[in-house]
Amino acid sequence: MSCEQREGGENSQNRKVTDFYPIRRSSRKSKTELKWEQKKLIDDLITNGIEEGMEVQHIEGKGRAVFATQCFQKGDYIVEYHGDLLQITDAKKREAEYAQNPATGCYMYYFQYLCKTYCVDATKETGRMGRLINHSKNGNCQTKLHDINGVPHLILVASRGIDKGEELLYDYGDRSKASIAAHPWLKY
Known part of the structure; x- marks a missing residue:
């Protein structure tokens, strides 16, 4: 057998799969790419003050409240506390x-x-809705910090799946005796 045949020349019996099929690259994105795209999307929503999937309603005896007008999945960005x-x-x-x-x-x-x-x-x-989301110890949202160019932004994300029509709530975290005395609803 000649050198050419042993090294995969034209007469070689041992051909590569790529000789028969073109090389195909996966179009799937890496976790890093997906996280970067998600961060960029949230950056844009915050920077442009876009607040979607919510509406303010008045509840008798409670005041203003924010309700979901779409479903949110656990971890989804809801709104900035602006x-x-x-x-x-x-x-x-x-x-x-x-x-x-x-x-x-x-x-x-x-x-x-x-x-x-x-x-x-x-x-x-202001017309921003993040400040109008009410308190509940067992809320369906939670606060999270989001960095844009070294500046922290306080955002709310879904802590579980949220159905359309559900009131958006999060735990204010204030447990001081003075606050609870002034605002008994913080206990719940």
Whole structure:
């Protein structure tokens, strides 16, 4: 047998599969690609203030509430808790100002991000729905931090499957005696 035949030349009996079938690449995306695309989609929704799949309704004796107008799967992005992003010292000053007027509701959400304490102050009335989602210890949403270019954004994601027509709820996490005394509904 000649060298050419042994190395897979034209007369070789040992041909490669690719000699008969073209090379095909998978069109499936890697987990990294899928995560990047999902992050980019959420970045765009947050940046553009897009809030879909929800509507505000009035509930007698409760006030405004946000309801799903579509189904959400566990882990789906729901909405941003949108407001002014403050460092803790500025947030405490604002909170003291708000305390002077009992009619001002508390829409301040404190959180830790990269070893710093921040606050999203959503007290100012806007058309955004994240601030209107009510409390429940057994809510169907949960908060999550979402980074866009080093800036933290507080978002709500589905903690379980949510049906169309269901009220969106999350646990505010406030268990202080003073808060529960002022707002007994925090117990539930």
